[in-house]
Amino acid sequence: MNDFPLSNSMLISPREVSFSAWLGHIPFASWLVEQLQPQSIVELGTHRGSSFLAFCQAVQEQGQTTRVFAIDTWEGDEHAGYYGDEIYNTLRDYQQRNYAGISEMLRMRFNEALPYFADGSVDLLHIDGLHTYDAVREDFESWLPKLSDRAVVIFHDTCVRERGFGVWQYWSEISRQYPAFEFTHTHGLGVLLVGRQHVPALADLAARAGAGGFAPINRLFDVLGSNIKRAEEIERVQAGLTDARSEVNRLGTLGHELQQRCLQLEQEVRDGRERVRLAEEQLQLQRQQAEQSAVTMEGLRRVVAEERTRSTEDVQALLSTQLDAQKQKLDKLLRPWWRR
Template sequence: MTQPTMPIDPDILIEPQRVVQPASWAGHVPFGAWLVAKHRPRILVELGTHTGFSYGAFCQTVQTKGLDTRCYAVDTWAGDEHAGYYDDSIFDEFSTYHDSRYTSFSRLLRMTFDEALDYFDEGSVDLLHIDGLHTYEAVKHDFESWLPKLSSRAIVLFHDTNVRERGFGVWRLWDELSEHYPNLRFDHSNGLGVLLVGSEIGEEVMAMQRHYQASPELVRGMFSQLGQRIENESALRQAEATSLKRHELLEHREALIVERDAALAERDRIIEAYEHERDDLKRQLGHIVNSRSWRVTQPLRRLAARWRRG
């Protein structure tokens, strides 16, 4: 049987402009960029953005391809038990990056996923990326509450389908949903589930899904290798950042050592001056005690002392 031809083109060779930590989504950037370019969603919603690795790749593709896509990132930017909790610096840094590039078609909605539901019409979302709290109950709630918002062209992405520790339950929901919808699943970079929910998915995406059905390991292997390049870039940048931080810490330590040495030198100078002054006073006192006038007046000093005691 002849295998279907994969629709391969330069869209999978994205060079992401935003490479940040955590890098658990790095390996899915080539597929994410390809999917956005081929699916051409009218509305794209990401639930759980954090530092913006995946969302940055989505927006970069929309901008580069000149797509008529409205993008929305929904997050409290406060963290959770899986992403960890953090301060406003994460949102401030990402919003500065985002606002300087993508505000013509993208919005950051700082709110809960449930609160964001009111901002979207039913049947309007063509691409939904779910990457929030990863417990089974949380991700099931996210999918079911957003299901009415999905269009007839809808595709849903689930990140972390290959993590089965620390209370992650995306894999469990994926096992349930993948029985009912056409799909693709990638196991690298913590896993990514691609659920073709809509009944009117475009031919290019369906061709990829057919090729996946015929040869899943080939499709997985291709995108895993492409993603490895992005993961390597991320690891290199992280190593460079760590090296720079270490260098800065060493410079700070050396500056503290210089300050300490200067303080010790000043202490030694003060002690030396004090000891010199003490020795000088001892010499002067010796001269006084051994002088003839001191000996002559000694009886008077004793008399004065007895008088004071009185």
């Protein structure tokens, strides 16, 4: 460790930190850019852009002339999951605002991008696409002609052995053909020195790995990467707390509104009960009035009936008297004159 070239580049503090399985390797990425000083960096598989943005930031902060290319469909796959345009649009917006002059995002499949790069032009290739054995092998072999004489290839997820990941299997094969070393933290990162011209610091790490002395270097970058992962976790927790506070405030407002509504409903119930009571009293009064009216009507019917009876009897008596008088007159007229 005494002769390991430490530098400030290892202490990079990412400007943009999003949840990613790559965060723990950002210090090494920055140190690698400083040591390799690549003219071109090509990344196969970018997703949210943690590694891509780390390369861009390292290039910018170190004042290098490197061009950084991110190649991805931004549609997802069976390992990363499938998603819509939101991730691409968010990353594209950030890249354009911060790194438009040194980087480019190519939305296409990896093999479709091959014609846009000259043979022997890529100094640093990052393979982080579909993680099956066949896919990783195809990515490496198809891009091998594009690599320069000093090229370095890094493979992410070399320690993952589940869900059909085959990077570890291909890494175990290809790392025997070139000088190499591997970080075992943060899902693993294999570093392959493909070019014939080796940067001394990288050749030294490969030699240490071959001699079994790489563990202190692995531990160093693991600790540095852990600081970034903790920073991301803190930001995520703070964002969660902010969301929680917003939710508490929203629920508090909703609770107050519900309380006011309950008071309003209670008042409406009281008002309703009062209206029902008044309606019942009004109905009772109407019933009493109706009963009184019924009694009065019955009395009137009896009076009318009595009057009708009385009137009939009087008329009959009058008619009888008049008939008797007429009869007496008629009898007198019909009586002989000598008997009158």
